[in-house]
Amino acid sequence: MNDSMSRFSVKGKTALVTGASRGIGAEIAMNLAQAGAEVLITARHHYDLTQVCEKIRSFGSKCEAIEADLVSINGAEEVAQKSFEHFSTIDILVNNAGTVKVAPFWETTVEDWDQMQAVNLRAPFILSKILSEPMRAQKQGKIINISSVAGIAALSGHAAYSASKGGLNLLTKVMAAELGPFNIQCNAVAPTVILTELGQKVWGSPEKGEPMKDKIPLHRFGKPLEVADLVLYLASPASDMMTGQVIALDGGYTAL
Known part of the structure; x- marks a missing residue:
């Protein structure tokens, strides 16, 4: 008989989660650790990284941080x-780090455009390129890119962000095609608005949030743990095919 719980375990695996000092990234890192993975997290903010690492270690899991x-x-x-320096190989790479600045495309500066492409698209390319080398050698690995519904459907004020996430979606597909023969699975998660601290600031007011919720069949925004649970599935043996x-992960927004 199959052990269903073991298929969703990542025990003995190593994971790198970028942008993991808060919000979705922190939730993903903690979820992977609780499912058995040894976790390496990275972000710009040393204090917040330390806090996340301490929380992960408090429930008996290994965590290291890179600022x-x-x-x-x-x-x-x-x-x-x-x-x-921490792990000989990374079994699970979660490219979560991202940045966004909302503005009409004609007001978007070249500097803001370049920053969003660099963090949201170029960094996942670089990390995946380097870290897939030992994955290819061991004939096993998982790469999970955190995208956005803004990379699937047009969202006003998000020209540069949508371009970066649309590019990330197609990069994911190309990597899947090229890394498949090495038994490496590459997928992307495209959430709607997720109520992190930042999400609450941008979408928390009824004037801004309610019109967006009206476009979502479930009439609500997502939670960080809902993203983390999907990432855990994609990181586990349950998703090997x-x-x-x-x-x-959008409550039906792109189904309409």
């Missing part, structure tokens, strides 16, 4: 190389 800024090429490469997918 870095993924806006630069060197920052992304440094994270990848430093990860090998799933690759190249962009999964909209």
Whole structure:
């Protein structure tokens, strides 16, 4: 008889989660750790990283932190190389770090455009390129990119952000095609508004939030743990036949 719980376990695996000092990334890191993984987290904010690591360690799991800024090429490469100082290989890579600035496309500066492409698209490319090498050698690995419904459907004020996430979606599919022969699964999670601290600030007011909820069949926004649970599935053996997918975790928003 199959042991269903073991298929959703990541015990004995190593995971790197970017942008993990708060919000969705922190929830993903804690969820993976509670499911058995040894976790490496990275973000720009040392204090917040330390707090997340301490929380993960408090329930008996291993956690290490790397302070870095993924806006630069060197920052992304440094994270990848430093990860090998903690683990010989990364079995699960979660490219979660992201940035967004909302503005009409004609008001979006080139600097803001470049920053969003760098963090949201180039950094996942660099990290996946470097960390997939030992995955290819061991013929096993999981790469999970955190995208957005804004990369699937047009969302006013999100031109640069949507371009970066749309690019990430297609990068995910190409990586799935090329890494599939090495038994590496690559998928993307595309959430709607998630009520993190930042999400609450942007969408928390009824004037801003209610019109968006009206477009969502479930008439609510998502929770960080709901993203983390989907990531855990994609990181586990239960998803070994799933690759190249962009999964909209959006309460039905893109179904309309």
